[in-house]
Amino acid sequence: MKKCLTAIAFVLAASSAQAQDEKITIEFAYPYSHLFDVTYEKILPLFNEKYPNIEVKIRASYESYEDGTNTILREAVANTLPDVTMQGLNRQAILVEKGIAKSLEPFIEAEEDFAKDGYHDAMLKLGTFDGNVHGLPFSVSLPVGYYNMDVMAKAGITSAEQLPKTWEEVVATCGKLREAGVKNPMFWGWNITGNWFLQALMWSQDKPTIDNGEFQIASDEGLQSLETIKSLFRGCDMQNIEWKAALASFSAGEIGMMYWSTSALGAVERSKGDFELKTNEFPGFEATGPKGLPAGGNAAMLVSTSTDPNELQAAWKWLKFITSGQGAAEVARTTGYMPPNKAANEVILADFYKENPNKETAVRQLPLLRDWQAYPGDNGLAITQVIYDGLEGVVTGEFDDMSELQEVMAEEVKDLLPEGN
Known part of the structure; x- marks a missing residue:
């Protein structure tokens, strides 16, 4: 298994240089437009500035987490899956069990500075199955x-x-x-x-x-x-x-x-x-x-059926960007969710909660965090x-x-x- 993951990671890394010169389109779907539309309106320009060769095509939003899971299950049968989907923290397991969600370990292994401990443990645990990360937490709610x-x-x-x-x-x-x-x-x-x-x-x-x-x-x-x-x-x-x-x-x-x-x-x-x-x-x-x-919230999962390593690499870049420091910080600024990434909470948002006490309430409750069970x-x-x-x-x-x-x-x-x- 280790050799297999390493080989995939090598292919992904090798394809990165080629991807820099190509315009690649990936498809993305998320729930609760009334909560998150403003968030992605903030994140997309930041991502486009960093990765001008990647176009993120956003699909119609899911009505709820249950609707999101049902939609992905139907799309898996019809072979019409997006590349990245946001799923409720408690709905990840079924997509892993059915082989729809891909392991992120090959992508993580290819990163030089990716730190799993940058994410809150309780959140990362919900997206980890048999030791492999399948979902990176995007937002945390209480x-x-x-x-x-x-x-x-x-x-x-x-x-x-x-x-x-x-x-x-x-x-x-x-x-x-x-x-x-x-x-x-x-x-x-x-x-x-x-x-x-x-x-x-x-x-x-x-x-x-x-x-x-x-x-x-x-x-x-x-x-x-x-x-x-x-x-x-x-x-x-x-x-x-x-x-x-x-x-x-x-x-x-x-x-x-x-x-x-x-x-x-x-x-x-x-x-x-x-x-x-x-x-x-x-x-x-x-x-x-x-x-x-x-712990409420959602996680980003790779469900792409593409075999193009450049497209997969582009999907990973989007998935990583929205869940890491800069992208995740916009979650706190535009919603009441807390970023699951410690870099966003402790560095980028160091003064944010002092200036926004209503949004600090949930942060004070973080020691109470338990699994949102499926x-x-x-x-x-x-x-x-x-x-x-x-x-x-x-x-x-x-x-x-x-x-x-x-x-x-x-x-x-x-x-x-x-x-x-």
């Missing part, structure tokens, strides 16, 4: 609280120190806001991609959602998570609205508290009305906060939907007994997991 301080003042909260630290305090604050005439005091992002918020509640109790291939909703921590979700929905009289509508409603000043990914911070800042915005740490079950939180087997996306449907049943009132929901979800997910788990 759940945080967004607060409209003008609205929060109606509940007597005028400083960050007074913001709720536990979910019980969140519900109590909802009551005060409703008494003050706020119709929609809170939105809690149950419908975010990949059952991320359910995993956040599980990790808050230091409990993985998947352990040894088994779904852990039947545990005490699972029941505590479901009961907490119910208390938030009922206690805050939360409206059942689609997440894009929730972000728009918060930006318009209609919601006092919103719990969502830090990824949307840049978009909220650009679109919000005339009110004071503060972010703060994700609440926990205790005042000391969560014991852990799942569900094993070919039914991973179907399991995601089963859990989504269960949580939606709590929002709509279909499920009121959380012990019953716990049993239903555990049984349905077990039927979808690979045999032997």
Whole structure:
């Protein structure tokens, strides 16, 4: 294996000089245009300046991480894959298992100064399979609280120190806001991609959602998570609205508290009305906060079917550029994501977070970083939907007994997991 990788790396290096004189076009696809369009608008000119012979053709964006994975699976069958794709950190495994995503080791080996330790370990680990890196992390997100301080003042909260630290305090604050005439005091992002918020509640109790291939909703921590979700929905009289509508409603000043990914911070800042915005740490079950939180975000993967070493080298240059220091720094500047590359965080952005305290909230939570877990087997996306449907049943009132929901979800997910788990 080592000799094979070395040989490939030699071919790639040898082709580099030839590629300098040729105009090469590569195709690239990413999710969430409303978050990342502005990021790539910043990155592309920087890349073009450094590599004028490479044209990056951007495909239509994916609606979500699940849509991105489904799209790549379909394109693999139709032989219409792009060269580079951005995939959710928890969706990489299936593309590696099916042989769609290529190992990046030959490209890394050919680099003189590539340092794997430049990337946060928890992020790089999610893209490493059987010792080979298949995905380089592009952006890191953690759940945080967004607060409209003008609205929060109606509940007597005028400083960050007074913001709720536990979910019980969140519900109590909802009551005060409703008494003050706020119709929609809170939105809690149950419908975010990949059952991320359910995993956040599980990790808050230091409990993985998947352990040894088994779904852990039947545990005490699972029941505590479901009961907490119910208390938030009922206690805050939360409206059942689609997440894009929730972000728009918060930006318009209609919601006092919103719990969502830090990824949307840049978009909220650009679109919000005339009110004071503060972010703060994700609440926990205790005042000391969560014991852990799942790492959200996405990674760049090479899925090109090209056999042209020049085109592959061009795809690698783009993939490396967007995930390393200069390219990754634009992630922080234009979104609420954190760059996974230490060079971007510690050197290029040395003063950035001091000047942008709302974006520093997630950075303070980095010690809590845990895996954003994927569900094993070919039914991973179907399991995601089963859990989504269960949580939606709590929002709509279909499920009121959380012990019953716990049993239903555990049984349905077990039927979808690979045999032997």
